[in-house]
Amino acid sequence: MTDRTTEVLDTFAAHLRALELPLPVDGAEQARAETGAALSQLDDHVIPRLESLDAPLLVVIGGSTGAGKSTLVNALVGHPVSRSGAIRPTTRRPVLLHHPAEEPWFAGTRILPGLARVHAGRGRDPEAPGAGDTTGDVDPATSLALHGEERIPQGLALLDAPDIDSVAAGNRELARQLLRAADLWLFVTTANRYADAVPWEVLRTAAERDVTVDVVMNRIPPLEGVAEELAEDLRGMLARQGIEVERLFLVPETELDDEGMLPPAAITELHGHLEALAADGEARRRIVRRTLAGALDGLVVSAREIAEHAAAQDAARQQLRDQAVTAFSGARDRIDDALGDGSLLRGEVLARWQDVVGTGEFFRGVETLVTRARDRIGQALSGKPAPAVAAEQALGTGLVHVVIDETARGAERADAAWRATPAGRHLAEGSDLARLPDGYAEEVSAEIRAWQGDVLELVRAEGADRRTRARLLSLGVNAVGVALMVVVFASTAFLPTGLEVGAGAATAVVGQKLLETIFGDEAVRRMAATARESLTTRLDTLVAGRSGPFLDRLAALGEPGAAAQLAADAEALAQLAHDIREDG
Structure with a gap:
């Protein structure tokens, strides 16, 4: 087996083992x-065979309940090695001859690694012919009985499997699996x-996978x-x-001897065929490659079907994810709407802001506005929070x-x-x-307070210039910060068209004019953009945390x-099956 072949199979097996299909979607x-x-197909057959x-050559003998598989196996060996009888199921542990x-x-884990090995003649085998009933008709066997038999020709092995329509699932x-x-x-x-239905279902599966099949009637x-x-x-x-x-072999109904054995003449043709097959290395290789390529074809189908289910997951x-993201992006949009439509600048916030500056006469002139604001800020009395602090708290709480809520x-x-x-x-x-x-x-409260701290720090930094420091100090950092x-x-893009309408809009206009008087138009726009960016970042973090x-x-x-991985595996497996047929 080439390194490429090993890589194809190992990669596919690794992808299957890592695959998680946790969601209860269809299929x-x-x-x-x-x-x-x-x-199981990879571990039990494909990888070890390659x-x-x-x-x-591993010949697995399978069929329906009571078809006489074990009796046939015993006849091929010449003495009882696999239990037969009327109690079903009789083959509780598979037997490999x-x-x-x-x-x-066969003694190691080259094939069927999930089944422990039990060697004939090494300790009492509870599944051996004549042994008492066990719980095998309820629980599946977990071991494989190995029998070394001189009458089995070198080059092939026989495996007596449980019934494909057993009463035990x-x-x-x-x-x-066998x-x-x-x-x-x-x-x-x-x-x-x-003509029973279950055997034909299994036969069709064998045909789909191009398994070499002989039939005994x-x-x-x-x-x-x-x-x-x-x-x-x-x-x-x-x-x-x-x-x-x-091949189709016909076995007549024959009376069994005291040990439950068929007469050798009943299976002469079948016995001769197996002997010839064991002696014909080229015929065995042809069967191995055909079945192996068919098994790979079956894995191609499986890989594609599993890939479709992985895609559905x-x-x-x-x-x-889209539902969660949409729900919270909608919440984020509604928060922006509340910030931009002036709804936060009403009620308590509006009352506290008007404690800082009046809005009724600000059109009389910028200097009057600043004077009125300075006068109102200076009216803070002992025992009451400063108007600017109260306004800041109201804005934050809102x-x-x-x-x-959003x-x-x-x-x-x-x-x-x-x-x-x-x-x-x-x-x-x-x-x-x-x-x-x-x-x-x-x-949330901590994040909003932190943002308000950012705004106040921004105001202090912008007011460090000597030309603005006097006005900033006369009004106070908190009052100017509240204005910002x-x-x-009020707006994601400063003052939008139509904002001049309504109490909230008027409040924002007052804040803008106050800031322009102190810092100038360009500086106010820059400060507002920076403050807005800082707020946006913090709001994004809060909403993302909630999602x-x-x-x-x-x-x-x-x-x-x-x-995508499994789809690629399917193509690689299909190429491998093609190469095996070409080599043959």
Whole structure:
């Protein structure tokens, strides 16, 4: 096996093991099962077979309940090695028969690494012929019984699998796992059950994966012409289903001896075929490569289907992200609307601002405005907060309320959108994502106070010039800072058209004129832009923090992108299957 082949298979296996399909979208459960089956196929058959193309051909004997698989195996060996009988299921632990010289191929974990090895004759085997009933008909077997038998020719091994239609679900899945590990499938049915639905479902799967299949029809009534008639009917059914069978063996209904053994003559043709196959290295290699390429084709289909499910997971994840982002971006927009429409400059804020400067006579002239403002600021009495401080507090309180209210609404909308879908409900389960986290109000208050501190520092820095320092000191840093906050609150682009209407607009105009008198037009615009940018950054942080519980749950799902990886794996596997056929 080349390094490239190793890399293709190892990469695909790594992608499957890393794949997470956590959201309950349509088909997720099916995709998880398909992922497990693909990994099983890689570990049980594809990788070990590519690593050891010269290993003995593994012939898995499968079929329906009561078809006589174990009896057939015992006849091929010449003595009882696999339990047969009326109690179902009889094959509780799969049995692998090999030539003693070829035990190293099977004693380790080269194939079927998930099954522990039990060696015949080394301790009592509770699943051996004649052993008492166990819980095997409830729990699937977790081990593989190895039997070294001189009558098994070197070059092939026989594996007696549980019934594909077993009453025990675990045994049914184990049977399918073993069939996926087969190089050659020897399917056993009977004259009166060869049309049953379950075996044909498994046969169709084998045909889709181009598995080499031989069929044994067992217990054919020993009447003239019956064997030929049944054989023709079965071949017709196989042809109509598009199932290609290498050989069809007919075994007549025969009386068993005291040990439950068939007479050797009943399986002469089958025994001779297996002997010839063991001796023909080229025929074995042809079967190995055909089945291996077919298994890779099956993995291509699986990789593409799993990729589609991974894409569906990514789409559901993106939808949930979009819902959360939209809900909180809407909250952020509504906060900006409240800042820009003057609604924050009414009520308590307006009253406190008018304590700082009057608005009724400011059109009489800029100097009058400054004088009135200085006079009002100077009227602060002992025991009362300065008018500018009260106005600053009112502005801050109003903004805190807006931020809390709008982020709460955003969280409620995001939570409602998530709970409208199964995927969203799965992520939101166990938490009230719409609830304000403890300490959030204090966090908002601290951020707004910090911004107001930024504004005051900005005013001090701009007023350091000697030309402006006197006026700034005569009015006070807090009063001028409040004026700048008022301007920022009123507009995202300074004073928009139409802002001159309404009490809030008039308040903003007063603040603007006051600032222009002290600093000049250009400086005021620069200061307002800087203050607004600082406020925007802090508001963005607050809103983003509130969306955190939603986005954190999405982040915990892992990184998207598995769909693209698996699609690329499918192409690489398809090329590998093509190369194996070409080499053959």
